[in-house]
Amino acid sequence: MDKILRIDMGAEGGPKITESPVGAYAGLGGRALTSSVVASEVDPLCHPLSAANKLVIAPGLLSGSIAAMSGRISVGCKSPLTGGIKEANSGGQPAQVLARLNYAAIVLEGKPKEDTLYKVFINKDGAKIAEDKSLNMLSNYQVVEKMKGEYGNKIACISIGQAGEMRLSAASIAFTDMELRPSRHAGRGGVGAVMGSKGVKVIVIDDSGCSTRQPKDPEKFKAANIKFIEGLRSHPVTGQALPAYGTNVLTNIVNEAGAYPTYNFKQGRFQGAAKISGETYAELETKRGGLATHGCHSGCVIRCSGIFNDKDGHFLSKQPEYETVWAHGGNCGIDDPDKIALLDFLDDDIGLDTIEMGVTIGVAMDGGLIQFGDVDGAINLIKEVGKGTPLGRIIGSGAAVTGKVLGVEKVPVVKGQALPAYDPRAVQGIGVTYATSPMGADHTAGYAIATNILKVGGYVDPLKPEGQVELSRNLQIATAAVDSTGMCIFIAFAIMDQPETFQALLDMLNAFYGLELTAEGVAELGKKVLKTERDFNMHAGFSQIHDRLPGFFKTESLSPHNVTFQVKDEELDTAFNW
Amino acid sequence: MQSGPTISLTFIVSFGALKGFFPILQQGFFVRIMTGSSLEQVLTEQMGIEEGYIEKRISTIFLNGRPVDNLHGTLAHDGSILSLSAAMPGLVGATMRRKGTYASFRSAIAYREENDVGTRRKNEGLIEVKLFNLLMAELGPHFFKRGIYVRADELSDLISPIMADLRQGRGLILFGDRPVSADAVKEILKDMGPDLIQVFVIGQKDVVP
Missing domain, CATH: 1.10.599.10 (Aldehyde Ferredoxin Oxidoreductase Protein, subunit A, domain 3)
Structure with a gap:
């Protein structure tokens, strides 16, 4: 990974692609690289959606190699949600694919002069960018389907849904998983809005013809990787609890501790917790022919994800994470695992941060827009975001904005970003x-x-x-x-x-x-x-x-x-x- | 709990069907113990769980929703709620561990025993037990074999998903020592309402030679 791909979206005559050596950023990966580029190259006082902001996408130091667990990818920019620096990261395949193409980072800079959309295609021969108005207001699943039709199944995609296009502050960036579903997200801080402001709808990457990255000392590397995997497999959390139940295994114990924020942070316990626990989801997944144990990227040995099918055995969403189940579940007084999985799917499809959306809906419930426990009302609010209605745009702008609009005093945010699933009064x-x-x-x-x-x-x-x-x-x-x-x-x-x-x-x-x-x-x-x-x-x-x-x-x-x-x-x- | 003779139901099912009873474990069930005993005594001497297993596997313990660090110095009382979990992910999962590195993060809710462990009088009583995650499969069969107490109305809801299998003859149900049908069980539980019923769940391999 010795080069950085830069696309100046505001260049004269249309977007201009350049490749340059990593230079001063050599030896950095993930968050260290994204934060260094943002700190060095972005004016801290710029508007996050302006040409002066940059969106940096960087795989990890060992991505693209055979190292276990090396498929994490970081996204950095000035955040439209917090107004500060942001690094959000995600699983999925793109880290491995991008690294095998030898890119340490993609940097989107500038801003198109016209309100249009572009797709970027990167393979071993380099990068190309093309205007494609047909992508307008497609959801993540739709845009990935379209890209599969154009480029085949051996690709990975980085995309935004309608929320990113509308530059909403809760918009995420989706990364495809091993099944080419846009189910993994750099969720926090509105990074999807910044990608939308650059006019880039999707980045398609294809590493055909590229080989696995090779270490300087293959023998030592192989031995260390084996030892690392053994350590992960022998530990009760990474070897047993996470594979069996995923992150949602936390619901029961956080609830038991009285640290599970419920009804917009009013209580520390939720009566319906057992109905939406990791244990319950795993049982449903197995029973319905889904998967309770599944990796989100190649090289994952923990496999904390899963596949959640509906009652008829059809794919509904990936196994929802603990934070998602809490945000859309207990925080909103909802204890229906199928409806929570549907909310997870809608967030992924429209391109929204599940934590921000769950907390926002909790605030909206507190403000009387709908009642706590009104699951169909919650689903409708997320759909409003996808449609881009005035109410949807407010919801899609996050908890702080929604709280102001609805006159709610109790808005659980710090620096404008919604609190996750652990009440700070208990912990x-x-x-x-x-x-x-x-x-x-x-x-x-x-x-x-x-x-x-x-x-x-x-x-x-x-x-x-x-x-x-x-x-x-x-x-x-x-x-x-x-x-x-x-x-x-x-x-x-x-x-x-x-x-x-x-x-x-x-x-x-x-x-x-x-x-x-x-x-x-x-x-x-x-x-x-x-x-x-x-x-x-x-x-x-x-x-x-x-x-x-x-x-x-x-x-x-x-x-x-x-x-x-x-x-x-x-x-x-x-x-x-x- | 009601006084009088104990009413019991015994389910003899295949090993695979045993999982169908796990929702009872995470929802909570009751166990008779000698109250005033330390949690260490309750878990080892009264519940029959091996010390090594507790040390190695039950890394997270709550008493009345408060994380416990010292099993020897914490007493179980009549009506206590005891929740047991294996090691959990996340910072908060690590925080809740017994004597974990990050235990100070939850010091505001940690369990603190106010009674003198040595002088406490012991009486028979009931505590509620919850088993979570990996412990459901590992300790569940142990508790099912020893017998647990469950509110009859809650049991009816919790086992309704597996009653279809039992109706089709996949398993045997005993009311006391008398075989009963799945439909009869539904009626029995309905009549009992919130009263506690003793429940045994036994894998067929444990009774069929």
Whole structure:
């Protein structure tokens, strides 16, 4: 991966494609690469939908090789939802395909002079771009079907649905999975709106004739990869729980802990949780001839995804993730697994972030637009977005906008981005991450990465309430580091508990690139990425007052444990003191 | 719970059909225990779960919805709700683990025992148990064989998806020690309403030589 593909959408005479060496960005992948390009090349004060913003799509450092779990892809830009820097990532096939074509990144820049749509085709002979008005307002599934008709089945697609075309702030970018379905999404922050503003509807990539990327030291690399896979398979989370039930295995325990935000963050428990748990979905999937265990990209050994069929055995959606089931389920008082799967499909098809949509509908329910539990009303609201009606455009602009329009006080967002599925009153440490992450409220910004193995920060006694800010800081640094390798974040559990599995990951990187990277070096990279992102946000107008949870988390207690968010503002302000 | 003689239903089904009863496990069932005992004693001595399995496999335990770190120093009381889970993904999954690295994140809701473990008087009582995820398949058959208590009206809803199989003769149902039809079971449960019924579920291979 030694070149960057740039497409200037606003060039004189039409979009202009150039290829250049990675240059100053050499050695970076995933989030490290997207955030570096955005920080270096985008004016922090620009309008996110203007020609001055750039959309960066970058596979991970080991994508395109035989390394397990290396199929993650990052998307970066200035976010139309938060107004700050954004990195959203996704699974699917495009990371592997793009890397085998030797591209470290695609950068879309400028803006077409006319309101039209383009498709990009990339293969071993290079990239081509063509205007195609027939793609206008097609959904993700429709546009991928059309591309299959034009280019065959051996492709991968990166596309936007109607939401991206309308440049709505909750728009996602879809990445096709192994079945060529646009079911994997870089969901957060409205990255799809930025792709829409560039006038690019779909990027079709075909790696026919390309071979797997080869490491500098094949023997060492192969041995490390085997050890890494063994570590993933032997761990109870990556080897058993995730393959058996997917991420939605969390529903029952988060609900049991009273940390499951219900009815727009009014309660910590949902009566219907067992009806929509991962255990229930897995049983339905197996019974209906779907799949409870399935990978979203080649080289995945965890296989936390699945295929959810309807009662007649026809494909309805991929296995909905925990966050999706929560957002459209418990948060809206809905306990019908089939209808939640349909909402998941509609989000994927129209190209919407499922977390943002579920929270937005919860806010709309709180505002009296429809009642909590009104599943058909929720489905209609998502369909309104796809149609582009005035109400649909409001909903598709996310929870903060919808809350303002409907006069709702309780709007669970940080930096304009909806909170994910863990109530920060019950799990206060994650509230620190929601508040302080440069990304806005994001559960993956401070993931369960092995701070001890990465040697980030000092020891924090797990059984004492003190030190939550320090721990959140350490987790954010460690997560930024792992995001920068472009590995699937679910490797976290195995590398957290098994130092030898983390060492195997380092050995893979070192054998591939001929490096001598250490745990400390990885942690330093994480700090650098976070600092870059914080600096961008500061220049975009963010200050400490934006590192706050909405006030109601401090004043309204959460049942069943009757807790409020207790971390003081002064403590939050120390989150990035290192 | 009602007083008087225990009413029981025994389902003898194929190993494959056993899964049909798993919804009972995640919804919650009742078990008789000596209250005032530590969770460690309840799990090992009273429920018959091996210590090594608890240590290695049951990494996440809630008592009344609060994550527990110290099994030895936490008491089970009459009416307690005990939930058991294997290791879970996500930061919050890791946070909920017993004595996990990130346990401080949920210190606001962690279980804190207020009674003195050594001096507590022991009485017979009932606790509600919930089994989640991998533990459903691993511990479910163990509890089914020992017998669990379930509210009759809830049992009726929970097993309705598998009643069609039982109606077609795939399995045997005993009411006490008397064989009954699936339709009769429905009537029995309807009559009992919210009262508790003891339930055994046994794999056919355990009774057929």
